[in-house]
Every structure is written in structure tokens, then in C-alpha cells.
Amino acid sequence: MILSNVDNEMKIFLKNYKRPTNFNRVLSGMRPTGKIHLGNYFGALKPWLELQETLYKKGLKHTSYFFIADYHALTTGYEDVSNLKENIKNMMIDFLAVGLDPEKSVLFVQSHNEAHSEAYLLFGMITSIKLLERNPTYKELKENLKEKDLATYGFLGYPVLQTADILLYDPDIVPVGIDQVPHIFITNEIGRKFNNLFKPIFKEVKPYLSETPKLPGLDGRKMSKSYGNCIYLSDSKEEILKKVRSMKTDPNRIRKTDPGNPENCTVYLYHKVFAKELNLGEDFLKEIEEGCKKAKFGCVDCKKKLAQNIISFLEPIWEKRNYYQTNFDKVLEIFKEGDKLASAYAKEKVRQMKEAVNLFLF
Numbered sequence: 001m002i003l004s005n006v007d008n009e010m011k012i013f014l015k016n017y018k019r020p021t022n023f024n025r026v027l028s029g030m031r032p033t034g035k036i037h038l039g040n041y042f043g044a045l046k047p048w049l050e051l052q053e054t055l056y057k058k059g060l061k062h063t064s065y066f067f068i069a070d071y072h073a074l075t076t077g078y079e080d081v082s083n084l085k086e087n088i089k090n091m092m093i094d095f096l097a098v099g100l101d102p103e104k105s106v107l108f109v110q111s112h113n114e115a116h117s118e119a120y121l122l123f124g125m126i127t128s129i130k131l132l133e134r135n136p137t138y139k140e141l142k143e144n145l146k147e148k149d150l151a152t153y154g155f156l157g158y159p160v161l162q163t164a165d166i167l168l169y170d171p172d173i174v175p176v177g178i179d180q181v182p183h184i185f186i187t188n189e190i191g192r193k194f195n196n197l198f199k200p201i202f203k204e205v206k207p208y209l210s211e212t213p214k215l216p217g218l219d220g221r222k223m224s225k226s227y228g229n230c231i232y233l234s235d236s237k238e239e240i241l242k243k244v245r246s247m248k249t250d251p252n253r254i255r256k257t258d259p260g261n262p263e264n265c266t267v268y269l270y271h272k273v274f275a276k277e278l279n280l281g282e283d284f285l286k287e288i289e290e291g292c293k294k295a296k297f298g299c300v301d302c303k304k305k306l307a308q309n310i311i312s313f314l315e316p317i318w319e320k321r322n323y324y325q326t327n328f329d330k331v332l333e334i335f336k337e338g339d340k341l342a343s344a345y346a347k348e349k350v351r352q353m354k355e356a357v358n359l360f361l362f
């Protein structure tokens with residue numbers, strides 16, 4: 001696939017997209033740029049959990065790799081690293097608190113694994129600058145993040161590092177959001193070039209777009225730290241009550257006696273998501289829908305119910321967060337073990353790469 005016009009390519013790709021069903025190896029990463037919010041949970045972590053379980057049920061152990069892309073956090077955040085360490089630690093805790101399981105998946109930190117830097121360097125030798133300059137996320141972020149100086153080698157090379165992250169582990173699929181699809185195209189482009197120039201050691205990888213509906217932010221826009229519309233996994237009960245109270249509702253429902261339209265309300269959308277998570281059944285949603293349409297209750301009550309459901313959903317996660325926070329030594333052990341497993345696999349791949357380019361190994 002040539003990236004001469006990624007928009008067209010994206011359109012064709014999405015039109016023909018079928019979620020891969022046959023896979024034995026999975027890899028994905030997340031950048032530790034701040035606290036994890038519910039948008040991250042439903043957009044990324046939940047699909048990861050489902051894939052972890054799918055592979056485990058197939059009898060596969062440690063063929064799903066999930067890692068903290070801390071080097072990638074530096075590509076856009078190099079000017080202020082004051083929170084980086086804290087963010088990495090919190091992400092380690094959150095991975096475990098939501099249910100990523102070191103018995104089933106390999107959980108590791110990118111920067112602890114030298115293979116990523118080595119593969120990044122070798123891939124850098126063959127990656128065309130034009131290919132990187134055409135990357136739509138590169139163009140976009142450079143435009144949108146004007147307050148940061150992103151005219152750096154590291155930021156341009158973001159997809160090269162991501163290529164290393166991916167191709168080192170031979171995954172069949174890479175679960176990502178739609179915004180990452182161009183990076184997977186670039187990954188395959190670079191992998192193919194390596195195969196053609198030297199030796200075919202990389203296979204084509206497929207993006208795996210999740211079925212899980214995205215959770216919008218409190219104001220209905222995309223949930224994003226920069227919009228201030230997030231519920232974080234680490235929020236307290238009080239914060240959640242306050243945030244849900246602030247949510248926009250159907251603008252036509254002004255008084256408690258006005259009938260509302262739940263389809264026009266983010267609160268109802270949230271109700272759908274959390275009712276499903278908590279297995280509340282159809283009746284619960286029917287009740288909310290009816291109550292809103294027939295003005296049986298006000299938005300304040302409707303929101304109270306939602307806040308309660310979000311709290312019920314988060315409670316087991318909070319419990320695990322607390323446990324891992326007070327037993328951080330256990331977290332360290334788990335990630336050290338993951339680092340080892342990941343390194344062992346990736347190291348062999350780097351050896352093959354070096355061999356393929358005729359470096360003198362002895």
C-alpha cells in the first residue's frame with residue numbers, strides 16, 4: 001500500500017474493513033500522558049481485556065503484549081517531563097486495576113526494552129522522510145499543538161518507533177483507535193521495505209478496530225484531557241457526583257414537567273453504556289427512557305442514578321487501585337517479569353534484523 005494519498009486510502013480501508021477473526025498474537029501500547037479516563041477505558045483498555053480473554057480461552061498464554069509507550073510520551077511532551085514518572089507508575093497500576101492479567105498477557109514498559117531503540121535505529125535507516133511527512137497525524141498535531149515545538153526529529157519519527165514496537169513481536173493484529181490506522185499503514189510499508197531489501201522476517205499486521213462504543217466526554221464532545229470533560233478512573237465518589245451533575249441534558253427539557261428526548265442527551269448515552277456494563281437489563285433502560293419521555297422524573301434524579309451506576313462500575317477498580325497503590329512492590333515485580341518476557345522475544349528479532357543487514361555478529 002502506497003501512502004500517496006492516505007485519505008483516499010483510509011476511506012477505501014474503512015469501507016472494506018472487516019475485523020480480523022483469526023489471530024494468535026496481539027500487541028498494543030498506550031502513552032502515559034496523564035491519568036486514565038473512561039474514554040481510554042472504553043476506547044482501548046476494554047478491547048484489550050477482551051482480546052486477552054479471547055487468546056487465553058484459546059489456550060494461548062503470553063501472546064498478547066500490552067505496554068506503556070513512555071518513549072512516545074516524550075515525542076510530544078519532551079519540554080515538560082515533570083509528571084512523566086508519576087504517569088508511568090499510575091498507568092502500571094491502572095493496567096492491573098482494570099484487569100490486565102500478568103498470567104495471561106505480557107505487560108511491560110517500552111523504555112525498559114532496548115530492542116525497541118535498536119529496531120527504531122535500524123528502521124530509521126530505510127524510512128523515507130516523505131512517508132513520514134505525509135503522515136496525517138503528524139500534519140494534524142503540528143497544526144493543532146502550536147504552543148509546543150514539534151518540529152523535532154523525534155516527533156517526525158514517531159511512526160518509526162511505533163513500527164519497532166509492533167514488528168518486534170510479530171503480532172497478527174494491533175488493537176487501536178481509528179486515528180492510529182495511518183501509523184499501521186506506515187508500519188507495514190516499512191516492514192515490507194525491510195523484507196524486500198534484506199530478508200523477509202516481518203509479516204503484515206492488521207489494525208483491529210474495536211466494536212466497543214466510544215464514551216464521549218461529559219459535554220458530548222470526544223473525551224479528552226484538553227477539553228476538561230473527563231471522568232478519571234481515579235476520581236472520587238464526590239468528584240463523580242459533581243461531574244455528572246454538570247452534564248448537559250436535552251436542551252428542550254427545561255422544567256421537570258417538560259417531556260424529554262433521551263436520544264438527545266449524553267446522560268442517556270452514558271446510561272446505555274453503564275447499564276450494559278452492570279448487566280442491568282433492558283427494563284432499567286426502558287424505565288429511564290419512559291421516565292424522560294413522559295416527564296416522570298427530573299434530570300437531577302436521572303443523573304443521580306447514572307452517578308450511582310458509574311460508581312458501582314468503578315468500585316471494584318478502585319479497590320484494586322488501592323491494593324496496588326499500597327503494594328506497589330507487587331506492581332514492580334509484575335512489570336519486571338513482563339519486561340523480561342518481552343525482551344526475550346524482541347531481542348531475538350533484533351538479532352535477526354542485524355543478521356539480515358549483514359552486521360558482523362560475533
Ligand code: TRP
Nearest residue numbers: 028029030031069072162165166
Ligand atoms: N501511538 C499510539 C497511540 O497514541 C501508542 C502506541 C505506541 C502504540 N506504540 C504503539 C499503539 C504500538 C499500538 C502499537 O495511541
Ligand code: SF4
Nearest residue numbers: 260265267292299302
Ligand atoms: Fe437526559 Fe435523563 Fe434528563 Fe432525559 S431525564 S434529558 S435522559 S438527564
